[in-house]
Amino acid sequence: MTDQGTEVAEPGAAVVPAPESGGAVVAHSDHAPVAHEAGHGDHPTPRQYVLIAVVLVVITGVEIATSYIDTGHSNLIIVALFVMAAIKFFLVAAWYMHMRTDQAFFRRVFVVGMVGAGIVYGILLFVFSSTVLKS
């Protein structure tokens, strides 16, 4: 009923007055959505989203060009490629996933997973590093 402006509450849902609607009765249940939360800062504008996309495309172009460079130092190329991939990751996570502005608790939960994966698989790869990095 989005465009019609009418909402039917779920059966059994608690009914409470909505101050912002002049006392209109609205449904309040556990399944109701969250609008804006404490600590939930302003999201970027569409213009900023497009700007980030342009930066991501430019970095991707540099990545692809780098992969064609034949310097004889493949370790350097590998490090450069992973640095660029990490920059792209941080741009998407910070701007598109709103980790910059969203509640810090969500950020911590995700970082625990990322850091955990990094430590576990970093140790694994370190043990077998000779097959990963070639001089």
Place this chain on the structure above:
Amino acid sequence: MAQAVVTSGETSPVVAPEDPHQTNTGVSNNKLAIWVFLASESLFFGAFIATYFLYRGRDIGFLKGPKPEDLLNIPFTSVTSFVLLMSSLTMVLALAAIQRGDHRRLRIWLLATAFFGMTFIAGQVYEFTQFYREGLHLGTNLFGTTFFVLTGLHGAHVTIGIVWLLSLWGRSMQGGLPRERHEAVEIAGLYWHFVDVVWIFIFTAIYLIPQH
């Protein structure tokens, strides 16, 4: 008592938002769930990316079937990667649209995101088919095994995301996605962006890093 009808403004109904401070954690349960899920997915994909690196070049001396450098088509995959990157932009524009209460643009951007996702999957199917015709199967060699498992699992995630996006589009068409329920789009967006982020690393690991 069972039902209450609310009539509000012109475009969106008033639905009382869940107060995150009324949850046990003080944050939205749905958002917490997706962030925990994405954290676990980091470990999931990390395992397969690490496995790819562990087995990379290990059977080079007795490699059966075609060599990776003869198969991998970087220009083609760069285009599909670009498409997936752009789908993240359209996804976030869909979220911005519903937060403004612009349901027409929400539906356009959701469809655009799903379309980009389907284009990516079509490219992956084409690539898999090409590799198969060249003689690379799941069991041909270590590259075949790690490549098909890693990219195939990622493709499965993209496919799930496409179904999710189309279901949101369907809900919006039926009027079941008012402005106040923008969190449903935000959660789908978090999943979609994560899938994009994973591809950033897979693309680098498999295609861009020199094979020798």
